[in-house]
Amino acid sequence: MVIDLITLEKSPFPFAGSFAPSEIDLDIETTRLKNAVKVEGELTKRIVQTDVKGEIFAEVETECSRCLLAAELKLEIPFEAAFITAENYTEAKETELKEDDLDVSIFNGDKINVTELVREQILLNLPEQAFCRENCRGLCEKCGANRNLIDCNCEEKEVDPRWQGLRELKITK
Ligand SMILES: [Zn+2]
Ligand SMILES: [Zn+2]
Incomplete structure (x- = not known):
């Protein structure tokens, strides 16, 4: 799912999507998506950057940290990300416009790859430990x-x- 900023009808622009597990490659041997990942959010074009915020819903199957059998995780990930062009990034850094609490990514200025954003957010929010049951x-x-x-x-x-x-x-x- 890619949002084209050039042809964007309005800002803020609400969006929602669903991705099959095969569309999002987590690239971790012991962890896989159980079913479709959902995202809903809003994109706002600003003068120097584009903000994307929303929430991701994913069900993940991973390995129990204690017994190594399957452990299921339900993830609800609220996120806020900012996209900025390389040129604006340098400028924003100099004037300290950049907000530290946001995930800032450099992009080419015309397209936001939501699929990639979702993938990154899931990876960032996987817990270090998972358990098949509360008292495994x-x-x-x-x-x-x-x-x-x-x-x-x-x-x-x-x-x-x-x-x-x-x-x-x-x-x-
Ligand atoms: Zn024994
Ligand atoms: Zn276990």
């Missing part, structure tokens, strides 16, 4: 079993060395 028990450090599925009892078999003496006492009684 993870993998057993000893035998590697998924402790959500199997009670491997490795922990119980392990005898605290402090009790070892007691156990021997019991046996010799």
Whole structure:
């Protein structure tokens, strides 16, 4: 989805779109889009820059940080981005017009690639950790079993060395 600023009918210009998972390449082996990504927003042409703000809705399947099985994430990403031409960027920097809290991208001045913007925002907003469930028990450090599925009892078999003496006492009684 590309918005052409030259033929834009009005500003602010509201837009909405939906992208199939195949249209947005996250390029991460363990993470994929589950279904269509939606975006709605508004584009405003200003003197030195073009502002785009809105919200992205995406469902992502990734790997649980504890047990490595699938973890699903529902992302709702509000975003604000600014696009500026290289020439204006230098100028804006000199006069400090640039707002620090915005994501500023350099562009050629006539087209905004919304698909690319959506892709970048999803990547920026992926959490570092994801869990398949709130209290995922993870993998057993000893035998590697998924402790959500199997009670491997490795922990119980392990005898605290402090009790070892007691156990021997019991046996010799
Ligand atoms: Zn898990
Ligand atoms: Zn185990």
